[in-house]
Amino acid sequence: MERVNIIGAGLAGLSAAITLAKSGVRCSLISSQASERAQSVMAEGGINAALDVMGEHDTTAEHFADTMKGGVFLADPNAVNGLTSGAPEIVNWLHSLGVPFQYENGHIIQRNFGGQKKKRTAYAKSSTGKVIMTALIDEARKYEAAGLIERYSHHTAVDIVISGGACTGAVVRDVFSGETRVFPGKVILANGGLNGFFPGQTTGTTQNTGDLAAVLFSRGVEFANLEFIQYHPTTAQIQGKRMLISEAARGEGGRLFIERGGSRWYFMEELYPELGNLMPRDVVSREMYKVLHDPQCGGQTYLDMTALPQDTWKHKLSDLRSEIIDYLSVDPVKEPVAVSPGIHFFMGGIYLNEHHETSIPGLYAAGECACQYHGANRLGGNSMLGALYGGKTAAHNAAVSPDIPAGATQDIPEPVETQSSHAAASRLCNILLSGLGIIRDEQHINAALKELDGCVFSGGLSQLERRRFQFGRAMLMSALERRESRGAHTRSDFPERSDEDFLRTTIARVVNGRISIEMRSIPQRRAENEVHA
Amino acid sequence: MKYTLEIHRCSREEKHRYVQMFSYTTENDSETIATVLANLNAQPLVDISGNSAAPIVWQCSCLQKKCGACAMVINGKPGLACARKLSECGSTVRLEPLRKFPVVEDLMVDRSIMQENLRMMKLWFESSAVHTEKNTDIGYEASRCLQCGCCLEVCPNFASGGEFTGMAAAVPMTRLLSELTGEQKKEASRLYDRHVYEGCGKSLACRSICPAKIDTDRMLVNSNAIAVWKKLFGR
Numbered sequence: 001m002e003r004v005n006i007i008g009a010g011l012a013g014l015s016a017a018i019t020l021a022k023s024g025v026r027c028s029l030i031s032s033q034a035s036e037r038a039q040s041v042m043a044e045g046g047i048n049a050a051l052d053v054m055g056e057h058d059t060t061a062e063h064f065a066d067t068m069k070g071g072v073f074l075a076d077p078n079a080v081n082g083l084t085s086g087a088p089e090i091v092n093w094l095h096s097l098g099v100p101f102q103y104e105n106g107h108i109i110q111r112n113f114g115g116q117k118k119k120r121t122a123y124a125k126s127s128t129g130k131v132i133m134t135a136l137i138d139e140a141r142k143y144e145a146a147g148l149i150e151r152y153s154h155h156t157a158v159d160i161v162i163s164g165g166a167c168t169g170a171v172v173r174d175v176f177s178g179e180t181r182v183f184p185g186k187v188i189l190a191n192g193g194l195n196g197f198f199p200g201q202t203t204g205t206t207q208n209t210g211d212l213a214a215v216l217f218s219r220g221v222e223f224a225n226l227e228f229i230q231y232h233p234t235t236a237q238i239q240g241k242r243m244l245i246s247e248a249a250r251g252e253g254g255r256l257f258i259e260r261g262g263s264r265w266y267f268m269e270e271l272y273p274e275l276g277n278l279m280p281r282d283v284v285s286r287e288m289y290k291v292l293h294d295p296q297c298g299g300q301t302y303l304d305m306t307a308l309p310q311d312t313w314k315h316k317l318s319d320l321r322s323e324i325i326d327y328l329s330v331d332p333v334k335e336p337v338a339v340s341p342g343i344h345f346f347m348g349g350i351y352l353n354e355h356h357e358t359s360i361p362g363l364y365a366a367g368e369c370a371c372q373y374h375g376a377n378r379l380g381g382n383s384m385l386g387a388l389y390g391g392k393t394a395a396h397n398a399a400v401s402p403d404i405p406a407g408a409t410q411d412i413p414e415p416v417e418t419q420s421s422h423a424a425a426s427r428l429c430n431i432l433l434s435g436l437g438i439i440r441d442e443q444h445i446n447a448a449l450k451e452l453d454g455c456v457f458s459g460g461l462s463q464l465e466r467r468r469f470q471f472g473r474a475m476l477m478s479a480l481e482r483r484e485s486r487g488a489h490t491r492s493d494f495p496e497r498s499d500e501d502f503l504r505t506t507i508a509r510v511v512n513g514r515i516s517i518e519m520r521s522i523p524q525r526r527a528e529n530e531v532h533a
Numbered sequence: 534m535k536y537t538l539e540i541h542r543c544s545r546e547e548k549h550r551y552v553q554m555f556s557y558t559t560e561n562d563s564e565t566i567a568t569v570l571a572n573l574n575a576q577p578l579v580d581i582s583g584n585s586a587a588p589i590v591w592q593c594s595c596l597q598k599k600c601g602a603c604a605m606v607i608n609g610k611p612g613l614a615c616a617r618k619l620s621e622c623g624s625t626v627r628l629e630p631l632r633k634f635p636v637v638e639d640l641m642v643d644r645s646i647m648q649e650n651l652r653m654m655k656l657w658f659e660s661s662a663v664h665t666e667k668n669t670d671i672g673y674e675a676s677r678c679l680q681c682g683c684c685l686e687v688c689p690n691f692a693s694g695g696e697f698t699g700m701a702a703a704v705p706m707t708r709l710l711s712e713l714t715g716e717q718k719k720e721a722s723r724l725y726d727r728h729v730y731e732g733c734g735k736s737l738a739c740r741s742i743c744p745a746k747i748d749t750d751r752m753l754v755n756s757n758a759i760a761v762w763k764k765l766f767g768r
Contacts, residue, residue: 033592033594033602034644034648034680036600036601036679036680037592037594037595037600037601037602038594038600039594039595041595041599041600042595042597042599042600095662095664096658096661096662097658097662098658098662098664098672098708098709098712099672099676100664100668100669100670100672100673100676100708101669102669103664103665103666103669104666124673124676125673127673127676127677130599130676130677131672131673131676131677134676134677134678134705134708135676138651138656138657138658138705138709139657139658141648141651141652141656141657142657142658142659144652145652145655145657151648153645153648154637154643154645176545176637176638176641176643177545178545205594205595205596205600206593206594206595206596207594238596238597239564239565239567239568239596240567240568240571240596241596241597243597323597323598326598326616327597422574422575422576
């Protein structure tokens with residue numbers, strides 16, 4: 001078996017690397033910075049698995065049902081079934097690697113999270129991503145020492161090699177030396193979400209530039225559900241980005257309110273008596289948008305954590321408190337924190353089948369760069385799970401599929417000119433924000449498309465920038481084509497959900513230089529005992 | 534408010550070192566050094582004498598003290614650019630790359646020795662970790678290490694490539710030691726003794742420098758007790 005190339009060393013990349021190493025397959029783990037700098041270290045609230053340790057008779061079937069319902073049935077049900085059935089094994093494996101999940105009376109403690117009625121989220125205060133990453137980096141080190149994982153921690157993938165319709169390598173630039181070369185072999189993409197299309201406007205890292213997504217799209221790789229962007233309800237603007245206030249704050253009892261008629265209106269609790277502040281994120285953000293635009297209301301939404309017990313602050317959220325004090329100059333123990341929805345996660349990404357294979361043979365994807373598991377809206381606590389399970393699945397399938405002969409041409413594809421200016425990036429960002437807000441309509445999306453085309457026609461963009469604009473165009477066209485409201489995609493001109501026309505995956509791809517959008521059917525769920533095709 | 538930035542730069546190819554001064558004006562003196570660097574690079578850069586300058590190379594990722602990428606020496610003291618505010622710096626801000634690591638370009642250094650040291654210390658589990666309520670909290674604290682290198686920068690005993698691996702290895706080692714059992718625990722204790730305990734001069738320079746505010750005393754006390762004292766007293 002040829003060496004496999006993994007692009008990205010966050011949770012999905014590490015999970016893939018460890019899975020390959022365990023089955024004796026060598027891999028190159030390629031990342032622009034060390035794993036400690038990956039966006040995964042910023043994940044806060046926890047990871048979901050129906051461990052059934054909280055005396056609530058939780059089951060993987062309920063985790064499946066909540067995930068499908070939270071994603072408004074847009075995810076591949078067979079993939080989700082694998083995810084939720086495999087979740088307890090993943091969390092127990094992490095525990096065996098020494099992840100310090102909250103642990104009392106001989107078992108892991110789980111907390112409430114949005115869109116789920118049972119305590120299913122394992123956590124370590126609100127630094128769960130960081131402690132899981134530490135354990136996985138340590139585990140990967142074991143296989144590095146054994147020569148199975150080779151780290152390239154200052155290397156960035158700029159392109160892939162496609163030969164005879166299949167992916168036969170990655171084009172990789174050494175960030176330190178500036179040299180570019182081809183890493184032959186299959187490629188697993190684990191390069192994170194599309195934050196880079198919204199610089200300064202997301203909770204994520206500045207490292208996810210979106211450049212690779214734009215180049216892959218231009219090479220013909222299919223992308224799916226690009227219109228589904230998760231606005232997290234509780235974020236605040238800080239320098240250079242949005243800061244996330246973990247959903248754990250509401251899981252532990254935090255309440256959202258807005259001033260109305262001189263008193264506090266706890267709108268989520270009034271509108272959704274059952275789950276209240278813990279409705280799925282798309283619902284909470286949409287309601288926040290409405291009350292923020294209601295002239296009867298005070299124009300600022302707040303998260304009130306002042307009633308949380310001292311013990312909760314000390315043992316479960318101490319890190320969150322110090323972060324809020326540091327960056328927002330508010331002590332959440334004493335006063336409510338001003339919050340508003342901000343871009344947090346991309347449900348859409350590289351189109352995959354259940355086996356994490358992309359539209360190009362030899363090319364796999366996992367984690368936020370891919371479209372898998374989360375449908376129209378991701379549940380909190382499912383992202384780390386999806387990255388870990390996805391990395392494992394991609395690696396497993398890459399390991400069992402035969403090597404693709406490299407063919408005669410192993411040359412670097414014609415390099416994409418890589419300059420990109422801040423001015424062009426922020427222009428594109430503003431255009432996308434105008435068409436892809438929490439509430440959308442045809443008029444605004446068309447206006448955004450027109451403005452985007454104007455920018456491209458007026459020239460002055462580098463090759464890479466033109467590809468980025470092309471990718472942005474695909475995001476807008478996907479949103480235009482979905483003439484319904486579902487999950488994170490809310491159309492004021494099509495407020496109803498339409499399963500008949502749109503219980504489908506939106507596929508965007510480039511054919512002969514033009515973007516095509518297609519609504520593709522979602523696989524049917526197999527019966528439990530049916531053999532995996 | 535007007536600031537002068539004194540940036541200690543280095544060219545990538547020839548490793549030519551030079552100092553370049555920039556003028557920076559802002560209304561907001563709670564801007565972080567990361568914001569200042571991003572703003573400087575967002576437009577064609579001109580130094581204080583009006584000469585055009587190449588963008589300043591530095592590393593960043595999370596911008597909120599969670600990843601350690603942007604560690605550098607700010608007015609002589611190592612720290613994260615995303616945490617240090619202009620208001621803490623005075624009207625002249627001197628930015629230098631971390632000095633314990635090879636400089637790649639400008640403020641970007643090669644910290645790969647830190648990964649190599651952790652490999653040398655065999656920092657991984659050969660068998661399942663053992664959890665108790667007590668070691669869960671130690672494990673949590675130790676897991677928070679950013680691998681930024683600030684503690685190594687101030688350490689009088691750490692030198693890149695030396696036997697002593699410093700607090701950046703001692704902290705992660707604390708998690709391993711507290712969750713290990715059996716034969717591997719003995720081996721890990723031996724490696725800790727050799728690469729941490731023997732080399733630490735107890736200057737405690739690392740004590741207050743950690744951007745993640747890890748309680749380094751607690752980590753050392755815990756690991757010394759497991760790896761050194763229990764062994765000496767035959768327990």
